[in-house]
Amino acid sequence: MGIPQSHRSARVIDLEAMRQRQLARRRLVRLSPELDNLEMVYRLASDADTLYGMPLLAWGLQEDGEVVGLVPWMEALTPCHRLDDAEHGHFIGYRDPETEELFEEAPEHKVLELEHAAAYFDYEETDETTLIQQLPETQGTHALCMDESDAPWQLKQVFGWRLYSDGTVEALLADERLIETTPILPGDPCLYPGHSRHRVVYFFQRQIANRIRHEDPTTLEALALMVMPDSDVDAQAD
Numbered sequence: 439m440g441i442p443q444s445h446r447s448a449r450v451i452d453l454e455a456m457r458q459r460q461l462a463r464r465r466l467v468r469l470s471p472e473l474d475n476l477e478m479v480y481r482l483a484s485d486a487d488t489l490y491g492m493p494l495l496a497w498g499l500q501e502d503g504e505v506v507g508l509v510p511w512m513e514a515l516t517p518c519h520r521l522d523d524a525e526h527g528h529f530i531g532y533r534d535p536e537t538e539e540l541f542e543e544a545p546e547h548k549v550l551e552l553e554h555a556a557a558y559f560d561y562e563e564t565d566e567t568t569l570i571q572q573l574p575e576t577q578g579t580h581a582l583c584m585d586e587s588d589a590p591w592q593l594k595q596v597f598g599w600r601l602y603s604d605g606t607v608e609a610l611l612a613d614e615r616l617i618e619t620t621p622i623l624p625g626d627p628c629l630y631p632g633h634s635r636h637r638v639v640y641f642f643q644r645q646i647a648n649r650i651r652h653e654d655p656t657t658l659e660a661l662a663l664m665v666m667p668d669s670d671v672d673a674q675a676d
Contacts, residue, residue, distance in 0.1 A: 464517075465605030468499040468556040469508070469573055470548060477533045478509050479540065483524035491533060492643070493577055494518075496599070497544055499552035505544035507532055508607075510579045510641035515599060515607040561603065571601040572610075572624040578644030581609055582661070583636040593650055596641070598624035600631060608632060609639065 472494040479489050496508045498517065506517040512526070521529040531542045561570060579596040598610040608631035616628035632639040642650065649657040 464504075465501045466498040466601060466607065467501050467570075467605070468552050468559070469571055469599070469601050469607075470497045470499075470552050470555065471573055471576060472496055472507070472548075473576070475535055476507070476545070477535060478507055478518045478521075479530040479533045480518075480521055480527040481530055482527060489530060490527075491535070494532070495575075495577055495579070496573060497548045497552060499556050501605075505549045505552055507544065510577075510596070510609070510643075513638065513640055515609070515641075564603070567606075568603045569600055570603050573599045573601075574624055575599065575610075578647070579609070580642050580644065580647035580650075581611060581632055581636075582640040582642060582650070583611070583632065584638040584640075585636055592636075593647060595647075596632075597622050597626075597629055600624075608634075609641070611635075 476494050477491040478494055479491055481489055492509055494507045495510060495515065498506050498508050500506060500517075506519060508515050508517060510516075511521065518529045518532070521527045531540050532544075533540050559571075561568070575596045575598050581594050581596055583592045583594055594611045596609045597612055600608045600610060602608070610624060610629040611632050612622055612626075612628050613630060614628075617626075618628070619626070622628065646657065650661060
């Protein structure tokens, strides 16, 4: 005997809408600077026996309630747990260099701080993307900015970070022509969001930026392999 057919219509699952809802729940709603030298720990496939540390720039509260560590990584201020690339880095956890303790979750004091701040600064949602928060840059992060493929790149210091209502975070760079006072602070009119003017923005820690500025051959070679399209690298090799 056959199985009777259901009279209910088949349910259509909109996978794209589901994906967008999941992304929205991971949207950043509040930031807090990391001021106690806590680090992200990661591993490279090329050296699987070694753990590497990178200072955390900030912590972020997502809309789903999770608090994540944030580092300037490649082209964005990135949640640490999203680092899952064998070549460039796989996230292991967080580390307190003073006690050498390794842990997987955000420390409780940061969770409480962000939850209370988000409740206090509870902005009304609007259809337009608006500025929610600004953070100063505390680690000497630099940005390698590229425009058209044949245009020279620029190495610029990052002076701060802006969190917008859609969850995006932009690095603040300075237009040297508009600098009127120093030191440059977040909110100064000479600052602009990096992606508002540059097609590509890669972030580097201060020591790497200094090697680029001093034209260290090994660093420049690695930089070329990272930022140039494969076809361009192959053409130069030929």
